[in-house]
Amino acid sequence: MAPFEVSILLCLLLLLPCVAISSTPNRGVRLELTHADDRGGYAGAERVRRAADRTHRRVNGLLGAVGKPSSTARLRIDGAGAGAAAMAAVHASTATYLVHIAIGTPPLPLTAVLDTGSDLIWTQCDAPCRRCFPQPSPLYAPAGSATYANVSCRTPMCQALQSPWSRCSAPDPGCPYYFSYGDGTSTDGVLATETFTLGSDTIVRGVAFGCGTENLGGTDNSSGLVGMGRGPLSLVSQLGITRFSYCFTPFNATAASPLFLGSSASLSSAAKSTPFVPNPSGALRKSSYYYLSLEGITVGDTLLPIDPAVFQLTPMGDGGLIIDSGTTFTALEERAFVVLARALAARVRLPLASGAHLGLSLCFGAAAPEAVDVPRLVFHFDGADMELRRESYVVEDRGAGVACLGMVSARGMSVLGSMQQQNMHVLYDLDKGVLSFEPAKCGEL
Numbered sequence: 262m263a264p265f266e267v268s269i270l271l272c273l274l275l276l277l278p279c280v281a282i283s284s285t286p287n288r289g290v291r292l293e294l295t296h297a298d299d300r301g302g303y304a305g306a307e308r309v310r311r312a313a314d315r316t317h318r319r320v321n322g323l324l325g326a327v328g329k330p331s332s333t334a335r336l337r338i339d340g341a342g343a344g345a346a347a348m349a350a351v352h353a354s355t356a357t358y359l360v361h362i363a364i365g366t367p368p369l370p371l372t373a374v375l376d377t378g379s380d381l382i383w384t385q386c387d388a389p390c391r392r393c394f395p396q397p398s399p400l401y402a403p404a405g406s407a408t409y410a411n412v413s414c415r416t417p418m419c420q421a422l423q424s425p426w427s428r429c430s431a432p433d434p435g436c437p438y439y440f441s442y443g444d445g446t447s448t449d450g451v452l453a454t455e456t457f458t459l460g461s462d463t464i465v466r467g468v469a470f471g472c473g474t475e476n477l478g479g480t481d482n483s484s485g486l487v488g489m490g491r492g493p494l495s496l497v498s499q500l501g502i503t504r505f506s507y508c509f510t511p512f513n514a515t516a517a518s519p520l521f522l523g524s525s526a527s528l529s530s531a532a533k534s535t536p537f538v539p540n541p542s543g544a545l546r547k548s549s550y551y552y553l554s555l556e557g558i559t560v561g562d563t564l565l566p567i568d569p570a571v572f573q574l575t576p577m578g579d580g581g582l583i584i585d586s587g588t589t590f591t592a593l594e595e596r597a598f599v600v601l602a603r604a605l606a607a608r609v610r611l612p613l614a615s616g617a618h619l620g621l622s623l624c625f626g627a628a629a630p631e632a633v634d635v636p637r638l639v640f641h642f643d644g645a646d647m648e649l650r651r652e653s654y655v656v657e658d659r660g661a662g663v664a665c666l667g668m669v670s671a672r673g674m675s676v677l678g679s680m681q682q683q684n685m686h687v688l689y690d691l692d693k694g695v696l697s698f699e700p701a702k703c704g705e706l
């Protein structure tokens with residue numbers, strides 16, 4: 262069966278919104294992702310600083326979502342801590358990769374943040390809009406589309422919102438929702454269904470999405486968000502596809518990154534795989550996250566003395582490590598970060614320098630940062646070693662004469678960021694419950 266035929270079966274089984282795909286693509290769908298900083302032309306040290314700010318806010322948001330409110334910031338921020346916190350008020354977006362799709366009939370182009378850490382698909386909505394942040398393209402208006410439909414509180418898709426996101430009340434026929442990302446971004450509106458166009462010719466009917474009429478945060482030239490998480494309302498779940506993959510072009514490149522949905526997502530037989538780990542708590546937002554089991558880190562030839570429990574989920578569902586599209590620099594639980602930083606410092610043997618201006622905490626001073634020799638670095642996932650090439654973990658600021666570790670320290674959980682996934686084709690196989698990856702030249706896929 263083609264993947265999209267399977268989808269119809271699946272959604273019937275799961276009582277999910279039955280999404281109908283009119284042009285059945287045999288090879289799945291390919292979309293292009295652009296980096297949020299490309300359109301602003303941010304490069305060099307400025308790009309690093311923006312990425313570090315976003316990383317801190319993003320991890321805070323993920324943590325805030327996993328329990329305590331984000332105001333109890335458990336993320337220990339290095340040098341740029343105060344700056345990042347102050348920035349959050351004025352520039353709350355944590356958008357990293359943007360996906361380009363279209364909504365409605367006739368189709369209106371929609372640029373949305375791709376988010377593997379949440380489920381809901383939403384866009385700013387002129388229904389009318391009570392509070393919308395500026396967006397470069399025209400606002401989507403339900404009245405201007407022939408395929409918009411309201412959703413009632415009794416539908417499975419509305420019920421999939423669950424408390425506290427659902428705001429269903431007896432006299433209200435529609436499905437009001439409120440969703441907060443914990444990083445200053447939130448959306449408030451009604452759940453509805455629409456036709457979405459993916460790529461040039463894949464038309465998907467009846468996709469449940471949030472028509473957001475009160476939105477906060479601003480999302481770097483985007484008009485909303487596409488959730489790719491594990492829950493029932495994410496794009497992947499609604500399409501009923503069992504796999505998707507992406508391949509992020511290098512952090513400092515401006516080339517688009519491909520995203521493959523369905524059967525177009527495939528790797529070679531040399532790819533390595535590691536299982537996704539379920540969150541034992543079953544808590545709402547956590548169940549959207551893609552947890553992996555990181556068992557250790559090797560620097561040079563030495564397996565670092567890190568207690569494996571540092572990366573494990575507790576029985577209460579705290580901690581753990583997730584893979585994320587919206588976090589740029591990998592955030593490691595402080596107890597592990599410190600051990601890694603010491604091991605790198607001992608092997609690089611260059612004077613430590615401040616990376617506060619970049620928002621990074623381990624930097625080495627060097628006249629030629631690009632020539633700084635760094636040791637082999639391997640993340641040992643359950644069943645799969647991920648060797649990080651130099652460009653996947655070293656960030657350079659030639660102007661300031663520093664080479665820095667492109668990772669940050671965090672408290673509460675760890676996150677594998679997009680910089681460490683660059684030039685790696687990463688496949689989420691939802692059927693097998695594994696993440697697979699292999700080195701690739703993402704600009705050439």
Ligand SMILES: *[C@@H]1O[C@H](CO)[C@@H](O)[C@H](O)[C@H]1NC(C)=O
Pocket residue numbers: 297298300301302397481482
């Ligand atoms: C948004 O896009 C416009 C042009 O498309 C660009 O000039 C602007 O700098 C972008 N803003 C950001 C924050 O990327």
Ligand SMILES: *[C@@H]1O[C@H](CO)[C@@H](O)[C@H](O)[C@H]1NC(C)=O
Pocket residue numbers: 409410411435
């Ligand atoms: C959807 O619901 C709103 C609010 O109840 C209503 O104003 C609108 O006409 C409905 N739209 C459609 C297409 O049914």
Ligand SMILES: *[C@@H]1O[C@H](CO)[C@@H](O)[C@H](O)[C@H]1NC(C)=O
Pocket residue numbers: 511513514652657
């Ligand atoms: C990107 O980074 C790599 C590795 O540090 C470097 O070789 C390359 O010149 C950089 N490219 C740009 C456009 O800055």
